[in-house]
Amino acid sequence: xxxxxxxxxxxxxNQAATLDVISGGRxxxxxxxxxxxxxxxxxxxxxxxxxxxxxDHLGAVKALWSRRPADFDGPFTxxxxxxxxxxxxxxxxxxxxxxxxxxxxxxxxxxxxxxWYGSGVDAAxxxxxRRRLRDLxxxxxxxxxxxxxxxxxxxxxxxxxxxxxxxxxxxxAPTAASIADDLARLAEAGLAECTLWLPLAAEHxxxxxxxxxxxxTPRLA
Numbered sequence: 001x002x003x004x005x006x007x008x009x010x011x012x013x014n015q016a017a018t019l020d021v022i023s024g025g026r027x028x029x030x031x032x033x034x035x036x037x038x039x040x041x042x043x044x045x046x047x048x049x050x051x052x053x054x055x056d057h058l059g060a061v062k063a064l065w066s067r068r069p070a071d072f073d074g075p076f077t078x079x080x081x082x083x084x085x086x087x088x089x090x091x092x093x094x095x096x097x098x099x100x101x102x103x104x105x106x107x108x109x110x111x112x113x114x115x116w117y118g119s120g121v122d123a124a125x126x127x128x129x130r131r132r133l134r135d136l137x138x139x140x141x142x143x144x145x146x147x148x149x150x151x152x153x154x155x156x157x158x159x160x161x162x163x164x165x166x167x168x169x170x171x172x173a174p175t176a177a178s179i180a181d182d183l184a185r186l187a188e189a190g191l192a193e194c195t196l197w198l199p200l201a202a203e204h205x206x207x208x209x210x211x212x213x214x215x216x217t218p219r220l221a
Contacts, residue, residue, distance in 0.1 A: 120166025
């Protein structure tokens, strides 16, 4: 997940297209508007423009991925007969998952996205987002969107390096069974993808992933 306003549209389009080629079409580009005023100040972007800049950049990026040459007129980006050095291997460019829970974020999902990306959500939140997307776009279009989220997981027996920034997957004291049950409820609500955010020191990540593969994954079959 990257903060779209931090990146000029042409740079973002080129970098993502290159990664799409290198990965053989496996790239999913997650974008958000950002929130940290110190970061916005450091990159010289007014925080109050973050929504408008995100819309502008996504529109320009989509144009560069889908048209050769590309023209685009936006409040922050203007392109005339522009070409990417490396076009994406995925037709129309890699899928874009847009993060955020606000009405503006969900409108952005409908306008530019191939999916929505949440953070530490529960089944009720997924159900609510799905309903709101249907209200905005109609069931046919909304149901084509991928619903995904980060899940914050500290496997049992592993020391957390930092506190998870949201609802822990599987509860405060997760077990393999509670994690699998949580994922099942999320899937039933419509979540298609769950990425794992492990608040662990680097030396513990390999063993934690092995535990997930051995103890949790078989319960999902």
